[in-house]
Amino acid sequence: MKGRLLLLVYIPTLLFLSTLGIHLIEYQLMDNEKYRYIWDCLYWTMVTISTVGFGDIHPIHTPGRIFTLFVIAGGVVGYSLVISLITSRFAQYHSRRERGLDSADISDHILICSDDPNWMTEILIQIRDFEDTEKIVLIAPFEEHPLLTTPFKNLIWISGDAYKMELLVKASAVKARIAYVYYRENSNTLMTVMQLETMSGGRIITLAQYIGEEYRKYFEDVGCDHAVDSYELYVPLMMQAYRSQGGPSWIKRIVYRRLGNTLHTRKLEPTLVGLTWMEYVIKLKSSRGIMPMAVVVDEVVMINPDADYELTLDDSILRLEPPPTRPMGDHDEDGVQLIGMDEIPIDG
Incomplete structure (x- = not known):
């Protein structure tokens, strides 16, 4: 914010002082008719700051030339500020995206909410043939992308627990079409489904996985469309x-x-x-x-x-x-000796 504010002040100030300065030096003091009109001076300022230098208007007196050097230096500083601001914005954008801090401005998409990367990968493998992966948003409580080592590392990802309302708002959950939900703790799965059903007014289709027959009634009570006990x-x-x-x-x-x-x-x-x-x-x-x-x-x-x-x-x-080629036991005699490393004991 400070860099942008500095740029908004610096560029207009540089244009004003350069235009006024070359007009006073070349026309008022040195009587150079090419700098008589302010618009011509502004044109010279833009050409000089941009380092284009057409040469159709140029100072012919020493004071004007010295002033031009300062204007060129000011232009270089301005360029540096612009490049620095753009680079910082890109870096900030990628950093926020990589840490899962960006919001997902999307609709008619699929949510996958879980703290188990293996489960998320399996769901994605099952649906990738008939769903657009660009329409999938992951919500997972990790500090880096949960599928960083898989083909799905470029999917939109939001860091945090999906049962928190602010996370679902960032994921545009109210506009989502389907939500797959599974947490290792059944209570987290249940709360996530309840939040999704409440936010969407029951419009979103929720598919949840849980463990334990006693939880079936709870998922029915919160309006879960499809709840599966993996043990079954x-x-x-x-x-x-x-x-x-x-x-x-x-x-x-x-x-x-x-x-x-x-x-x-x-x-x-x-x-x-x-x-x-x-x-x-x-x-x-x-x-x-x-x-x-x-x-x-x-x-x-x-x-x-x-x-x-x-x-x-x-x-x-x-x-x-196990396959026949693999050692079948857990004792010393079942281990495989490492040639040249006899000093390392084999524990089984």
Whole structure:
């Protein structure tokens, strides 16, 4: 603000003093007829300050030439002020944008509100084929862009918690068309949905994800259009994986995102009959790197049963298995020796 004010004062002052000064020196003192009229003097001032120098009007006396040097210097200072102000504005704009402080002047757009960058990325991957990414605004409580290392790093982003009214105003939420909402804390998700429904008068379509069946009624009460409990999605996926012996690849990617692992249902080995669930989990994880997830009995899936559940010969186990090329255990003998670095102990 100070730089702009200084520029607004400096430029008119420079024009006035230069025009008046060359008129007094060249015409009043030296009787140079080319500087008789003020408009001609103003023309000379503009040409001199801009450093164009056409040469059609120029001082012919020493005092006028000395004065011209000062006018040129003043013009250079003016240019410096203009360039400095423009550069500062650009830097400020980019800085505010990168820190998520700018408002989003947009309408008929999509809001994605979350504190989980992975969840936001998955939503964007699902909708990018049929939605204009320039019409998407992210609201996330981070100090830098939450998707900086992804292809979506240029999306409009506002820093903060979406359940705060001022943040929703900056995101033009009242003009939005759809809002995807998920926070690790269900209460934050609920408050965000409530604010969105209140601001838009129920016009915006809200899609929320939560964990815990007891929250379903709360989302219905605040007018959420679509609320999904992720746990309710995982159980059918487990069943599908059991029935199709590993399930399609998209199921495996949702349940466990690290590539290379496979989801399988295996009959319980006879040698492991009689172990409790906790003993079985420890044994398979420590010796083979396998993570048991559920017990299947007559197509009934018991995800993570009680620790003292005793396994029987009729049980099948739903488990995540690492690729064969990866070390299967957590002990020293399962480690990979590093040639030339024997001094570094291998912990497993």
